[in-house]
Amino acid sequence: MKSKAIFLTLFIWAFLIGCSSQQGSDEEASAGEKDGDEIRIGALFPLTGSLALLGNESYDGIKLVADVVNENGGINGKQISLVKADAPDATAAQSEANRLISQEKVPLIMGTYSSGLSIAATQVAERNGTIYVESNAVSDEITERGFENIFRVTESASMQGDAAVSFTNEYLAPDFGVKVDELTAVIMHEESSFGTAVATSIEEKAENLGIELLSIDSYNSETNDLSSTIHKYKELKPDIVFATSYINDAILFIQQSKQLNFKPKAIVTTSGGYALSDFGEALGEDSNGIYVADAPSNPNEEALTEEAIKLKEQFTERWKEEHGTELTGQTWRVINAALVMFTEVLPNAESLDADGIRNALSQVDIPLGELPNGSGVKFNEIDGQPGQNSRAEIVMMQWQNEDLNLVWPGDFATEKADNSLLFSK
Amino acid sequence: MILQLIAGGILIGGVYALMAVGLTLIFGVMRIVNFAHGEFVMVGMYLTFILYASLGIDPYLSVLIVTPFMFLLGWMLNGLLIKRLIGAPHVTQIFVTVGLSMLLMSLALIIFGADYLSVRSPLTTQVLDVGVLLGVPQVIAFIISMMVSVIIYLFLKKTFIGKAIRATTQNRSSATLMGVDVKKIYALTFAIGTGLTGLCAAILLPIYPAYPTIGLGFVLMTFVVVVMGGLGSIPGAMIGGIIIGVIETVSAFYFDPGWKEAFYFVIFILILLIRPQGFFGQIGAEEL
Numbered sequence: 001m002k003s004k005a006i007f008l009t010l011f012i013w014a015f016l017i018g019c020s021s022q023q024g025s026d027e028e029a030s031a032g033e034k035d036g037d038e039i040r041i042g043a044l045f046p047l048t049g050s051l052a053l054l055g056n057e058s059y060d061g062i063k064l065v066a067d068v069v070n071e072n073g074g075i076n077g078k079q080i081s082l083v084k085a086d087a088p089d090a091t092a093a094q095s096e097a098n099r100l101i102s103q104e105k106v107p108l109i110m111g112t113y114s115s116g117l118s119i120a121a122t123q124v125a126e127r128n129g130t131i132y133v134e135s136n137a138v139s140d141e142i143t144e145r146g147f148e149n150i151f152r153v154t155e156s157a158s159m160q161g162d163a164a165v166s167f168t169n170e171y172l173a174p175d176f177g178v179k180v181d182e183l184t185a186v187i188m189h190e191e192s193s194f195g196t197a198v199a200t201s202i203e204e205k206a207e208n209l210g211i212e213l214l215s216i217d218s219y220n221s222e223t224n225d226l227s228s229t230i231h232k233y234k235e236l237k238p239d240i241v242f243a244t245s246y247i248n249d250a251i252l253f254i255q256q257s258k259q260l261n262f263k264p265k266a267i268v269t270t271s272g273g274y275a276l277s278d279f280g281e282a283l284g285e286d287s288n289g290i291y292v293a294d295a296p297s298n299p300n301e302e303a304l305t306e307e308a309i310k311l312k313e314q315f316t317e318r319w320k321e322e323h324g325t326e327l328t329g330q331t332w333r334v335i336n337a338a339l340v341m342f343t344e345v346l347p348n349a350e351s352l353d354a355d356g357i358r359n360a361l362s363q364v365d366i367p368l369g370e371l372p373n374g375s376g377v378k379f380n381e382i383d384g385q386p387g388q389n390s391r392a393e394i395v396m397m398q399w400q401n402e403d404l405n406l407v408w409p410g411d412f413a414t415e416k417a418d419n420s421l422l423f424s425k
Numbered sequence: 426m427i428l429q430l431i432a433g434g435i436l437i438g439g440v441y442a443l444m445a446v447g448l449t450l451i452f453g454v455m456r457i458v459n460f461a462h463g464e465f466v467m468v469g470m471y472l473t474f475i476l477y478a479s480l481g482i483d484p485y486l487s488v489l490i491v492t493p494f495m496f497l498l499g500w501m502l503n504g505l506l507i508k509r510l511i512g513a514p515h516v517t518q519i520f521v522t523v524g525l526s527m528l529l530m531s532l533a534l535i536i537f538g539a540d541y542l543s544v545r546s547p548l549t550t551q552v553l554d555v556g557v558l559l560g561v562p563q564v565i566a567f568i569i570s571m572m573v574s575v576i577i578y579l580f581l582k583k584t585f586i587g588k589a590i591r592a593t594t595q596n597r598s599s600a601t602l603m604g605v606d607v608k609k610i611y612a613l614t615f616a617i618g619t620g621l622t623g624l625c626a627a628i629l630l631p632i633y634p635a636y637p638t639i640g641l642g643f644v645l646m647t648f649v650v651v652v653m654g655g656l657g658s659i660p661g662a663m664i665g666g667i668i669i670g671v672i673e674t675v676s677a678f679y680f681d682p683g684w685k686e687a688f689y690f691v692i693f694i695l696i697l698l699i700r701p702q703g704f705f706g707q708i709g710a711e712e713l
Contacts, residue, residue, distance in 0.1 A: 048531065048534055049638060050638040050641070052534060052539035052638075053538075053539035053540060053541065053636070054539075055539075056538070056539060217681055217682055217683075218681055218682070218683040219677075219681075219682035219685075220682075220686065222641065222642045223642075223682065223685075224437070224633065224642055224643065225433075225437050225673060225674065225677075226677075226682065227433045227437075227674060228430060228433070228673075228674045228675070228676075228677035228678035228682060229677060229678070229682050231426060231429055231430060231433075231678055232678050235426065247541055248541065248633075248634070248639075251541070251634060252633075255549065255550060256560075258550045259549075259550045259551075259552050259558070259560045260552070260558050261552070261558065278540055278541040282541060282543040282545075282634055284545050286550060
């Protein structure tokens with residue numbers, strides 16, 4: 001009987017925790033409506049479910065900027081109040097976007113981390129005429145649809161693919177001592193909107209340069225085995241593997257490649273799981289040598305303005321204090337987006353409605369190097385995508401000594417790229 | 426190459442088999458569809474991780490702690506929750522076990538966050554080269570899971586309690602009439618099934634990281650294995666697990682890896698068309 005009592009208490013306790021956190025955000029929200037000197041902004045991320053790791057980290061990124069801005073007097077004297085929305089899947093993304101717009105009546109939603117979720121949520125925002133600023137989902141489709149209320153501060157998938165292939169062309173081929181059209185490659189990507197978009201872009205750009213693509217393979221990111229694909233690559237012997245993965249599959253691919261003794265000349269990945277500290281921790285020295293095309297974090301300070309250096313140090317320190325980890329490129333994306341919105345767009349918006357915010361967005365003009373990760377912001381049509389920031393930087397990082405260092409392009413780089421690191425032990 | 430693929434498939438299949446043995450036991454004896462089975466593996470993996478991170482216990486050694494712990498957890502959960510589901514409509518069973526699975530996932534998210542926690546063992550990327558390449562942790566997992574499956578099988582066949590469990594599987598009311606304490610048998614079965622997830626968890630942690638939703642990746646396939654092998658059949662679960670493992674690796678090599686689920690489901694459906702009761706199942710067992 002005693003064990004039952006203990007268990008019951010545990011269960012009740014667990015439920016209470018669940019309920020109270022829900023309650024908390026609701027209260028915050030209704031307080032905002034009452035006194036009117038708050039600006040309420042929707043923050044929609046996958047906070048539970050399989051994408052929760054980066055979903056929560058993304059939310060924390062926005063929260064950090066909001067806290068800093070609030071401590072410095074807020075936006076024109078008004079405090080920022082974030083209205084949290086949890087979107088573990090596309091259906092939830094739609095219904096939560098609906099809730100934020102119709103019940104919470106926020107003038108602006110920020111999100112979403114995952115491309116699939118973003119595509120679903122942005123549709124709702126566009127239909128309801130609410131501004132949606134995408135901070136860190138990269139699929140081209142998000143801004144490709146010509147929506148007038150959707151803006152993306154970070155790079156698109158095609159810009160990521162472009163960087164992976166440009167790096168191959170400008171650095172790897174000369175380093176291997178061959179012409180770029182003598183290289184062979186395979187593309188391996190997870191099958192959701194993110195992986196597919198990056199892979200399509202790499203395919204197109206690699207073919208333009210004459211890189212021979214031996215195989216293109218997609219897989220479900222929840223897979224628990226990639227050995228078959230690796231065996232196939234061992235037979236095909238590509239010079240380069242282009243890989244786009246979430247975290248679980250990224251760890252699996254590198255672990256099994258090492259195990260099955262598959263060693264191409266270079267593994268060039270794009271963002272996602274490869275850029276996370278968990279990746280380095282799980283693999284230890286086996287992570288060394290892997291290239292990751294990503295939004296920059298910690299670029300060479302010569303590429304930054306003084307103001308940007310100050311912001312960079314401030315946020316790095318504060319994040320470390322609160323979370324005990326280093327800021328990754330992934331979280332910098334969100335911080336950038338929040339900075340642009342909270343310090344440039346919203347303070348200069350004539351009115352806090354869709355028209356006011358949209359006009360302010362279209363007038364933003366931040367030169368390269370003024371944001372703490374070296375990016376700038378200008379929403380002028382690029383690749384036929386109206387809401388896309390054309391000044392989002394994308395760089396090549398490499399895992400070295402279990403740390404992610406910036407190695408390309410030259411003016412951003414803090415370390416030299418080194419092809420001999422891959423599976424060297 | 427085909428040999429290499431088959432060997433890899435058999436190894437990964439061994440792990441599916443061990444997971445399926447626990448599930449098929451619960452399924453076969455208690456007629457309960459336990460959707461929280463994968464989450465028990467997740468709980469076990471976190472426990473193994475804690476033992477490793479705080480006390481430095483090797484995952485393979487922590488089998489001796491995690492398995493009994495999960496056995497006890499299973500016993501308590503049965504007393505609290507599962508025994509009330511015996512004979513309840515399927516819908517009730519589904520709601521309760523799916524609810525339990527969500528609760529466990531959310532608890533893991535609250536307590537551990539969504540980080541990917543992994544154990545770096547020197548064995549993780551070791552391989553045996555015997556003509557084909559076999560990963561050392563995979564080989565260990567395979568050997569342990571086959572051994573344990575055989576032990577469970579012998580336990581059911583040879584011991585008195587095993588006979589009582591099988592009697593309950595075949596006919597609940599006759600077993601009661603023969604003096605079998607069916608309630609105890611149910612508790613024991615559920616605890617054994619859950620204990621096996623603990624064993625599984627400990628031998629999986631050197632291969633896969635622990636995170637709140639890892640159970641979801643395994644549970645669907647485990648159900649396929651159980652149904653393919655025949656409800657309640659241990660040899661069925663072992664063979665089913667290995668077949669699914671091999672189908673996965675071979676189809677992922679010759680076709681796109683994104684299609685491997687489609688492949689094993691097609692083969693699964695074909696097998697059910699020919700043998701609706703699975704390889705070793707009794708006809709109509711699911712209706713008992």
